[in-house]
Amino acid sequence: MTYKYQLIFLGDINNNACNTIKVRFFDKIHSIGLRDNMFEIIYNETFERKYSNKQPSFVFYFGNLNHSEKDIDILKVLLDNGDAILPIYFGDNFEAEVPKIIHVMNGRQYIADHIEKYINYAFESMRLLRENRKLFISYRRTDSSAVANQLFDAFVRNNYDVFLDTYSINPAKNFQEELHHRMTDCDVLIQLYTNDFKNSKWCNEEIISANQKQIGVVEIIWPDCTPDIHNLLCEPIQLTQKMFMNEDFHNGSCCITEECIENIVNAVESVRARNLAARQDNLVGEFVEEARKQGRQLIQEYRYLVETLKDDIIRLFIPAIGIPQSYDCFDSLRFRKLLDNEKIELFLIYDDLRIRKKWVEHLEWLNESLEVKTIKKKDFELWLKNN
Numbered sequence: 001m002t003y004k005y006q007l008i009f010l011g012d013i014n015n016n017a018c019n020t021i022k023v024r025f026f027d028k029i030h031s032i033g034l035r036d037n038m039f040e041i042i043y044n045e046t047f048e049r050k051y052s053n054k055q056p057s058f059v060f061y062f063g064n065l066n067h068s069e070k071d072i073d074i075l076k077v078l079l080d081n082g083d084a085i086l087p088i089y090f091g092d093n094f095e096a097e098v099p100k101i102i103h104v105m106n107g108r109q110y111i112a113d114h115i116e117k118y119i120n121y122a123f124e125s126m127r128l129l130r131e132n133r134k135l136f137i138s139y140r141r142t143d144s145s146a147v148a149n150q151l152f153d154a155f156v157r158n159n160y161d162v163f164l165d166t167y168s169i170n171p172a173k174n175f176q177e178e179l180h181h182r183m184t185d186c187d188v189l190i191q192l193y194t195n196d197f198k199n200s201k202w203c204n205e206e207i208i209s210a211n212q213k214q215i216g217v218v219e220i221i222w223p224d225c226t227p228d229i230h231n232l233l234c235e236p237i238q239l240t241q242k243m244f245m246n247e248d249f250h251n252g253s254c255c256i257t258e259e260c261i262e263n264i265v266n267a268v269e270s271v272r273a274r275n276l277a278a279r280q281d282n283l284v285g286e287f288v289e290e291a292r293k294q295g296r297q298l299i300q301e302y303r304y305l306v307e308t309l310k311d312d313i314i315r316l317f318i319p320a321i322g323i324p325q326s327y328d329c330f331d332s333l334r335f336r337k338l339l340d341n342e343k344i345e346l347f348l349i350y351d352d353l354r355i356r357k358k359w360v361e362h363l364e365w366l367n368e369s370l371e372v373k374t375i376k377k378k379d380f381e382l383w384l385k386n387n
Contacts, residue, residue: 003274004040005126006050006057008078010071011098012064013043017088017110021060025119032159034128038269044071053081056277058122063089063097063107072099082284082300084125086118104299104306127187127276127321134322135268136163136183136215138206139192145252147192147220154261155268180209184355185322187272188216190264191234193225207234213353214282216275218268223249235271237264276321283319283377287349290380313343317375320350324363324374351377 007025009018026036042050051057059078064070078085079101087107089097094107108118127133135155139148148164155162163182183189189210191197210217217234221227223241241247243260284305291298291307298305298317305317352360363374375383 003055003270003277004038005128005273006040006042006052006055007122008042008047008051008057008059008083009062010044010059010074011062011087012067012070013062015062015064017090017112018060018062020112021115021118024115025122028119028123032128033157034159035266035269037266038273044074047074051077053077053083053281054277055273056126056280057081057083058125059083059085060118060122061085061087061098061102063087063091063094065091065097068097069099072101075099075101079300082281082288084121084300086121088118104308106301106306133160133272134163134186135160136186136189137192138189138197138202140194140196140200141252143194143196143250143252144192144222144254146255150255150261151190151264154265158265181323181355181359183209183215184213184353186215187276187322188218188268190268191217191219193219193221193227195222195225198225213351214275214279216268216271218264218271220264235267237267279321280319283321283349283351286377287317287319287380290384294384296384311343313345315345315347317347317349320348320374322350323355323359324348324350346372348372348374349377349380350374353377 007022009022012018022041026039029036029039040050040055057078061071061075075085085102085105087094087098087102087105088110089107090110091097094109095103098107108114122128124132137148137151137155139145152162152164163186183206189206191206207217209215219227219234219236221236221238223239223244227236227238239249239256239260241249243256245255245257248254284300288298288300288305296307298307300306304319307315307317309315360376367373
């Protein structure tokens with residue numbers, strides 16, 4: 001099955017705003033080197049047939065005074081699945097244009113000059129911006145270094161931030177610790193599965209670590225290699241001799257064809273879409289479920305969870321997939337300005353599995369100094385009980 005990013009249009013879609021946003025969205029997709037076939041466009045009439053709760057989604061809901069309760073059943077499904085919804089209204093009364101079940105959401109009044117902002121909300125939610133599209137390439141230099149470099153260049157052209165040890169690790173760093181740490185921050189792991197590589201301890205460790213973190217694994221299998229049982233946990237791509245330049249695959253300088261590279265890029269995009277949804281659902285879903293157990297209600301907006309407390313205090317919980325950075329804490333402060341509310345409390349939620357201990361300690365130290373606090377996944381239950 002090919003996994004795609006789902007762009008969903010609901011409400012009053014027969015207006016210029018809907019069409020303009022869709023056209024401008026794909027203009028931006030093309031400008032950063034992505035392809036149309038990575039996305040599934042879904043409307044109310046195709047929702048039941050095309051929608052999957054296992055793929056990353058973003059929803060534009062367009063308001064209308066005469067159709068304010070349109071597509072309620074679909075909205076209930078999307079809200080239950082924790083999908084991000086951006087309500088857009090056109091008049092002066094937000095609540096008069098959109099269904100009651102999304103009144104709690106932070107809608108946007110349509111302004112033609114703000115279309116780029118609306119599109120960026122979708123990009124941020126799907127993690128399609130450059131700094132968020134991260135890839136890890138693992139290989140043995142003795143027999144696949146040239147192919148690793150080919151893939152590095154190809155994925156950089158496709159708007160990925162690529163981790164390759166030749167380029168990415170400072171010589172002064174602890175190599176194995178740094179590899180685990182960097183892999184935690186990636187969306188997809190590519191393994192160049194050669195005979196030398198498959199016999200290494202690191203090969204199996206990577207797959208175990210990636211599956212613990214729900215990171216997608218794509219194995220590029222050399223023609224003379226036979227997949228092992230652990231390959232069942234990966235997306236395999238079996239290479240043939242004809243996929244190599246001059247049909248030579250027996251040395252580190254061998255290269256694969258451009259057609260083969262393009263097929264690998266497409267496969268990685270599919271795996272990324274699937275696993276991004278799984279990681280987001282796991283992190284957000286576990287936090288929401290723990291809150292429900294304790295009788296608390298959270299609403300999912302386009303990039304965060306919202307909890308409303310007494311005295312008009314609002315808490316925003318922002319999921320950080322991968323490794324939270326100090327900049328993420330700083331960047332989160334913009335939500336306070338965006339929502340024009342000084343009573344907003346901000347939190348980053350994240351999974352600390354396989355993140356370096358010193359980095360977790362750094363984040364805990366930042367908790368004492370910054371307005372934005374971090375909450376580890378393993379602490380969700382305790383934090384919600386005490387706060």
